[in-house]
Amino acid sequence: xxxxxxxxxxxxxxxxxxxxxxxxxxxxxxxxxxxxxxxxxxxxxxxxxxxxxxxxxxxxxxxxxxxxxxxxxxxxxxxxxxxxxxxxxxxxxxxxxxxxxxxxxxxxxxxxxxxxxxxxxxxxxxxxxxxxxxxxxxxxxxxxxxxxxxxxxxxxxxxxxxxxxxxxxxxxxxxxxxxxxxxxxxxxxxxxxxxxxxxxxxxxxxxxxxxxxxxxxxxxxxxxxxxxxxxxxxxxxxxxxxxxxxxxxxxxxxxxxxxxxxxxxxxxxxxxxxxxxxxxxxxxxxxxxxxxxxxxxxxxxxxxxxxxxxxxxxxxxxxxxxxxxxxxxxxxxxxxxxxxxxxxxxxxxxx
Ligand SMILES: O=P(O)(O)OC[C@H]1O[C@](O)(COP(=O)(O)O)[C@@H](O)[C@@H]1O
Ligand SMILES: [Mg+2]
Ligand SMILES: [Mg+2]
Numbered sequence: 001x002x003x004x005x006x007x008x009x010x011x012x013x014x015x016x017x018x019x020x021x022x023x024x025x026x027x028x029x030x031x032x033x034x035x036x037x038x039x040x041x042x043x044x045x046x047x048x049x050x051x052x053x054x055x056x057x058x059x060x061x062x063x064x065x066x067x068x069x070x071x072x073x074x075x076x077x078x079x080x081x082x083x084x085x086x087x088x089x090x091x092x093x094x095x096x097x098x099x100x101x102x103x104x105x106x107x108x109x110x111x112x113x114x115x116x117x118x119x120x121x122x123x124x125x126x127x128x129x130x131x132x133x134x135x136x137x138x139x140x141x142x143x144x145x146x147x148x149x150x151x152x153x154x155x156x157x158x159x160x161x162x163x164x165x166x167x168x169x170x171x172x173x174x175x176x177x178x179x180x181x182x183x184x185x186x187x188x189x190x191x192x193x194x195x196x197x198x199x200x201x202x203x204x205x206x207x208x209x210x211x212x213x214x215x216x217x218x219x220x221x222x223x224x225x226x227x228x229x230x231x232x233x234x235x236x237x238x239x240x241x242x243x244x245x246x247x248x249x250x251x252x253x254x255x256x257x258x259x260x261x262x263x264x265x266x267x268x269x270x271x272x273x274x275x276x277x278x279x280x281x282x283x284x285x286x287x288x289x290x291x292x293x294x295x296x297x298x299x300x301x302x303x304x305x306x307x308x309x310x311x312x313x314x315x316x317x318x319x320x321x322x323x324x325x326x327x328x329x330x331x332x333x334x335x336x337x338x339x340x341x342x343x344x345x346x347x348x349x350x351x
Contacts, residue, residue: 003177003193011036011168011179011188018172025172027087027107028133028156034086035112035131035158036168038079040186042115042129043166045074047183049124056122063097063310064275065268071121075114075129083110089136090146092277092309099143099309108155109136109146111277111309116159117244126163128246132282133157147309151281151302159246159282169195169250169286176253176290197292201256201319203238205248213264217297217329224334232334233325245274249283249317253290258322262297263314272296272314276306280313293323297330 005014015029045052055071062068076095080102083091089106090099094113110133117127133156139145158170166181168188176195179188204225211219228236240257242248248259261272274280284294284301294301294317304313316326328334 003175003190005190005193007190007193009190011190014177014179014190025155028172031083031086031088031108031110031133032156032158032170032172034082035079035129035160036188038075038082039129039160039166039168040181040188041078042075043160043162043181046071046127046162050122054122062095064094066118068095069115069118069121071127072115072118079112079114079129079131083112089138092147094275094278094310099147107136109134111147111281113275113278116246116279117242120242120244126161126242126244126247128159128161128244130159130246130279130282131157132278132285144307144309147277147306150305151276151284154281154285154302157282157285159249159286161244161246161250163247163250167191167250169246169253171286171289174289176286178253195253195290197253197287197290197319198256199291199319200321201258202235203240203251203255203257204260204322205240205242205252205257206260206262207241207243208239210264210266213266213269214262215264215297217326218260218262218264220334221326221329245279245283249287252292252318253287256292256319258316258318258326260326261315271312274312274315276301276304276311276313277309280304280315283315284317287317291320292318293320294318295323295327298327 003014019026019029057070059068084102087106088102088108088110090109092099092111113130116130120127132154134154137145156172161167168179170177178192180191182189224231224233225237252259261274263270263272287294296314297316316323
């Protein structure tokens, strides 16, 4: 349901309007309201910085082998407590090894990254939360059933960015909206009814320290971006990398660009770093709903099916021109955009 409410309308009112227009969204709206309440709590905690204790204090390891920081655990506890009061049967959280069972008869399942961008905890940089909401599939023989369907089965998805402003980026399956936390009132208010990713862009985001591990197509694509107007892309690119998926994607949703966390040759990185259910699939839905594209290099993310709740997937997403250009490199080609002959001549002229 596209949101037609005026800018500044509270989230709860926008959700109520969406439910009026499509009653099937009632349960998803209740889940989103619960997630938003938790986000307000976490935002306040983050806003206190070191005054609220050492949020970066190291604890145990999570299912992926990452060290859990204090804020990872605080966020997980806050959001799962909120979801207990919502129509949620199962939760797949980054910070829990197994699927958590909440309200067995409830209609929905939620995949959640309670705290995204953990390396930014404690240094006053943007972090966030990511979630994808799916139908709960009641299959006693398969405890993972709700999470082993394609990302296209998500009924809603969103993320929160705890940055200079706390923002909620949301899709209920038709368009992507943004909200900002009004700190004085402790609630989110609509700031964009329809985010739109420009089709072409001149910014790429990738952790360039991994260049020696990348696959040949990613290396070739980034090299050609770096060659700027002297290469086949014929435009000068800028690079941005915040090490916080939510913040990088909020930028891409706002002014375009491409984000890549590709597979690479490091141990355990054959499918990149990001997790399919609670990072990659929700982001893909948000980006597609804003007119962008999301693939694993070649295949549409929303067609991928997880086989385990912490499974990873490579992610290439953002402006359609860039995402399809990366796919061209993966398919063994080079972009021509009608430019190859000219580029050849210019290359000759410049040599
Ligand atoms: O440290 P790297 O390899 O650049 O990875 C950064 C990526 O890892 C993440 O922090 C992974 O998320 P978590 O912090 O939830 O584990 C992304 O937000 C970010 O894009
Ligand atoms: Mg994350
Ligand atoms: Mg996380």
